[in-house]
Amino acid sequence: DAGVIQSPRHEVTEMGQEVTLRCKPISGHNSLFWYRQTMMRGLELLIYFNNNVPIDDSGMPEDRFSAKMPNASFSTLKIQPSEPRDSAVYFCASSLQGAQGEKLFFGSGTQLSVL
Amino acid sequence: SQKIEQNSEALNIQEGKTATLTCNYTNYSPAYLQWYRQDPGRGPVFLLLIRENEKEKRKERLKVTFDTTLKQSLFHITASQPADSATYLCALEKSSSASKIIFGSGTRLSIRP
Numbered sequence: 297d298a299g300v301i302q303s304p305r306h307e308v309t310e311m312g313q314e315v316t317l318r319c320k321p322i323s324g325h326n327s328l329f330w331y332r333q334t335m336m337r338g339l340e341l342l343i344y345f346n347n348n349v350p351i352d353d354s355g356m357p358e359d360r361f362s363a364k365m366p367n368a369s370f371s372t373l374k375i376q377p378s379e380p381r382d383s384a385v386y387f388c389a390s391s392l393q394g395a396q397g398e399k400l401f402f403g404s405g406t407q408l409s410v411l
Numbered sequence: 412s413q414k415i416e417q418n419s420e421a422l423n424i425q426e427g428k429t430a431t432l433t434c435n436y437t438n439y440s441p442a443y444l445q446w447y448r449q450d451p452g453r454g455p456v457f458l459l460l461i462r463e464n465e466k467e468k469r470k471e472r473l474k475v476t477f478d479t480t481l482k483q484s485l486f487h488i489t490a491s492q493p494a495d496s497a498t499y500l501c502a503l504e505k506s507s508s509a510s511k512i513i514f515g516s517g518t519r520l521s522i523r524p
Contacts, residue, residue, distance in 0.1 A: 397443035
């Protein structure tokens with residue numbers, strides 16, 4: 297298995313532009329998480345899905361952020377319009393929900409820079 | 412509000428010694444506690460999971476303890492090696508049914524030869 301695949305690996309954009317981050321979870325996993333990591337705030341949970349349904353989006357900073365999971369093998373995180381303070385590494389993670397606890401498998405992340 | 416604290420931003424120890432990292436939490440009742448390792452430029456990688464009814468878990472040179480009364484977990488690396496140098500994150504999960512998993516800010520561990 298290739299693991300969790302995120303694209304792009306790096307994104308540089310100008311303030312006000314729309315940014316779309318993509319994630320392909322591990323096949324067979326039924327939970328998907330989007331996290332954002334910065335030096336100041338660490339790894340913050342933005343939103344998570346279970347069986348393609350958003351369960352908790354309370355971590356989404358504001359209405360400029362939206363996430364979708366149209367099917368079990370694809371998810372997007374969109375920022376529109378982007379601002380410099382959105383600059384961070386965005387991670388997608390997937391897991392197989394079960395009674396043993398949810399071990400997360402992370403992608404390599406998208407380094408976003410908003411100028 | 413819920414809070415997870417990893418007691419030191421950075422820890423620097425001599426090769427061969429035991430590294431001990433601390434994770435404290437407040438206003439939370441996790442069913443599971445996990446530890447991850449993160450190397451620069453990469454995503455976190457799962458290391459160990461311990462349940463609320465378990466006191467201790469071991470895997471090779473790693474040992475995790477979980478004290479729900481103190482609301483604390485300790486993560487030990489015995490016979491530490493320079494290759495163990497990384498950032499270590501603790502994470503809490505409330506239950507096994509589609510729940511949030513939230514992370515501490517991490518401790519950067521450096522093992523000097």
